[in-house]
Amino acid sequence: MEKLKISPENITKDLLPQAFGKRGMIWTASLLVLCGIGLFAYIRQLTYGLEVTAMRDYVSWGIYISNFVFFVAISLVGSLITAVFRLADVHWSTPLTRIAEIIAVSAIVFASIIIIVDMGRPERFWYLMVYGRVQSPIMWDVIVIATYFVISLLLLYLPLLPDLKILLKAKGEGVNKFQKMYRFMGSFWKGLALQEKINNKAVTILCITIIPVAFSIHTVTSWLFATTYRPGWDSTNFGAYFISGAFLVGAGGVVVAMYVFRKAYKLEKYITEMHFDKMGKIVVLLALLYLYFNINEYLVPAFKMKKPEEAHLNQLFAGEFAPLFWFAICVGMLIPIAIMLFKKGRKPIPMFIAGVMVVVGAWFKRYLIVTPTLLHPFLPMYNVPQSYHHYFPSWEEWAIAIGSLAGALLVITFFARVFPIIPIHETITEQHENAE
Amino acid sequence: MKMLNNYKLLLVGLAVLCVSSAITQDTKPSLLVTVSYRLANNTVPSVSIFTKVKINKKFIDVPGITVKVFLGQEKEANLLGIVQTNKYGNGVVSFPVSVKSFWDTVSHFTLIATSEANKQYESASGEASVTKAKITVDTVFTDGIRSIVATVKAKSGNDWIPAPDVETKIIIKRSIGNLSVGDAETYTTDSSGQATAEFKRIDMPGDANGNIMLVAKTEDNELYGNISIEQPVKWGAPFTPLNTFDERTLFATRDKAPIWLLFLAGSIVVGVWSVIIYLARQIIQIRKLGMEDTTDVKQ
Incomplete structure (x- = not known):
């Protein structure tokens, strides 16, 4: 981390949670409205059943599952920024760790919610628990998501303990009303040497544990597809392909969040251009890696052009899904690479634009992984209504999907309102160590 | 004048074409009823009926045609049964017990199948002469x-x-x-x-x-x-099919999961959750230390 030359008092003052300003209120209200519309659409789905969606016999996984895969993907960033960098003793990422962790937690929460939405009747989730088969990858996914959620929560909570002590002592509009919560969560933290030792050890254990669990969560998600014999999914490449894509979208999400928090909370002294520069290099590396897997995933089947895969690939490359496919490839990978490959492109504003492109491209990429395959089964579709040959989500599906994305952003927003989004204690400690 | 004659000729030609086309449209296609005698394992005989129509040099199965099947003569006393053809234009009538005494005495017989006219087809019939x-x-x-x-x-x-x-x-x-x-x-x-x-x-x-x-x-x-x-x-090679219905397989019911999978999945879950439980205990330890300490350490 760069030498900050800021007094601990000023760091604390700068990084304490702040009350929402006018823009913050509008932002939160907008998210609440989107969540409300999503909730209304979900109530309609509960009332009338999955019939309100555009999903039918063939496209039984629509944007709900695309959204689920997107959420699981973006949640992986917690393990990358926090665990991998911490274990590699990379200190410049300290201001980004909590951003990454809250993105991970909020994304994994909404991944779980959206999968229940996709089930139609929510009690089916209970049946999954009671009657679930351990042979099913869906069961593995449920187990691994629950595990990853708990680990991510612990990884968010344990490094927060020293900051809770600071928050308890702090006075101000931003923290006063949450004192009871801070007391409940961390009044026992006294900063004792033994406490610090146990905490540091626990965080290290968590960092080691979260990496295989994070790899499992997205590998298992990829197996939901790859264990099914269908064009476009019948691939041994899927685990690595999904993981690389997940790291890319997660890193892109962190870049966007970095820029927004930096701007909203005036954190220029803490999230510096150096952070954008380094994150830019990481995103380029991840984008190139994901591009490599994409080439493998599409070029090899296209070279062989097996008959059952032909319709699916043609639809992607030059058919109905071609605009979306090339949009996802260009906007999600090629253009961000072109922007961030150069130093000027790794400045905050171009980085923010590239980060948004990566995230948007990644969402549509998940849609392209899920839907076109379902429209091209190995056995041709005969004697089915014309509507079964196409899929375009109903307004209820859009509302629920957008509502879930808004919900994830709302969790992050509320977290940043209540807790410091950059670790205060760690920043002070690292500055002190740097000064020495 | 010559040109006028040509126009007249053209008009007459068109009129003839229209009339002939109208006549053609009014004609119902001819229904073909075929009769087939069947006797399996020298038990109760049966009659198979097929109803077809020839359109564009192709035979098309005609479903939903009601056909009466007679033995010998087309009269109610000789009625074997009434059948409606299925979606393949096929229907089967088994010989009823009532014709047994007659059936036992004959060595040659005729099977007659008739269908009545409906909106689409004229009445049709078919027959087959059979030597027992x-x-x-x-x-x-x-x-x-x-x-x-x-x-x-x-x-x-x-x-x-x-x-x-x-x-x-x-x-x-x-x-x-x-x-x-x-x-x-x-x-x-x-x-x-x-x-x-x-x-x-x-x-x-x-x-x-x-x-x-x-x-x-x-x-x-x-x-x-x-x-x-x-x-x-008994001229075949004895074959016992591999039946995995009641065995532990990946596609069996939940209580028949393979042991290796249960062991593998169980080990991973127990391993990871042991770590989580250990960490939860560490949090309790941190909490205990903090509760025991009455001094406040300066940050």
Whole structure:
């Protein structure tokens, strides 16, 4: 981390949670409205059943599952920024760790919610628990998501303990009303040497544990597809392909969040251009890696052009899904690479634009992984209504999907309102160590 | 003037075309009713009805046609049954018990099928003249060679006499299709009404006891219709299908999950959650330390 030359008092003052300003209120209200519309659409789905969606016999996984895969993907960033960098003793990422962790937690929460939405009747989730088969990858996914959620929560909570002590002592509009919560969560933290030792050890254990669990969560998600014999999914490449894509979208999400928090909370002294520069290099590396897997995933089947895969690939490359496919490839990978490959492109504003492109491209990429395959089964579709040959989500599906994305952003927003989004204690400690 | 005549000619031509087209449109297509006699295993005979229509040089099955089937003459007393053709244009009528006494006495008979006119089709009928016949099958094992002898006999007065020159199929019945027992597709009966086929399907998988089903039959024979006989023989290789229904497999029910999977999944879950429980205990430890300490350490 760069030498900050800021007094601990000023760091604390700068990084304490702040009350929402006018823009913050509008932002939160907008998210609440989107969540409300999503909730209304979900109530309609509960009332009338999955019939309100555009999903039918063939496209039984629509944007709900695309959204689920997107959420699981973006949640992986917690393990990358926090665990991998911490274990590699990379200190410049300290201001980004909590951003990454809250993105991970909020994304994994909404991944779980959206999968229940996709089930139609929510009690089916209970049946999954009671009657679930351990042979099913869906069961593995449920187990691994629950595990990853708990680990991510612990990884968010344990490094927060020293900051809770600071928050308890702090006075101000931003923290006063949450004192009871801070007391409940961390009044026992006294900063004792033994406490610090146990905490540091626990965080290290968590960092080691979260990496295989994070790899499992997205590998298992990829197996939901790859264990099914269908064009476009019948691939041994899927685990690595999904993981690389997940790291890319997660890193892109962190870049966007970095820029927004930096701007909203005036954190220029803490999230510096150096952070954008380094994150830019990481995103380029991840984008190139994901591009490599994409080439493998599409070029090899296209070279062989097996008959059952032909319709699916043609639809992607030059058919109905071609605009979306090339949009996802260009906007999600090629253009961000072109922007961030150069130093000027790794400045905050171009980085923010590239980060948004990566995230948007990644969402549509998940849609392209899920839907076109379902429209091209190995056995041709005969004697089915014309509507079964196409899929375009109903307004209820859009509302629920957008509502879930808004919900994830709302969790992050509320977290940043209540807790410091950059670790205060760690920043002070690292500055002190740097000064020495 | 010449031009005017040409126009008149053209108009007359068009009028003729329109009238002929209208006449053609009003004509109902001719329904074809075919009758086929069947006797399986010398038990209760039945009649198969097929209703078709010829459109653009192609025969199209006609479903939903009600057909009356008569034995001998087209009168209510000889009615065998009424059938409505299915989506393949096919219907089957079994001989009722009421015609048994008549049936036992005849050696030649005629089957008549009639359908009444409806909105789409004119009335139609079809018939088939049949000589009553039966087929039997016997197995012979000489000099290490297995043979099947099918015998066809036709009824003549009160006697059953050998039926020569009848083309028969001698086959093995399989799950989906049939398999010829030897090299030839069909075998023709000799003057004694017998057709002999050498059994060349050695090691043909049978049931658990090695039973296979031999079938001898005539197909759409002009005189005898479709008569067939089935006989099980122990000439197949015993085959016990691999039944994993009650075993631990990846596709079994939840209580039949493979042990290795339970062990693997269980180990991973126990391993990771042990770490989580350990960390939860560490948090309790941190909490305990903080509660025990009464001093406040300066940050």
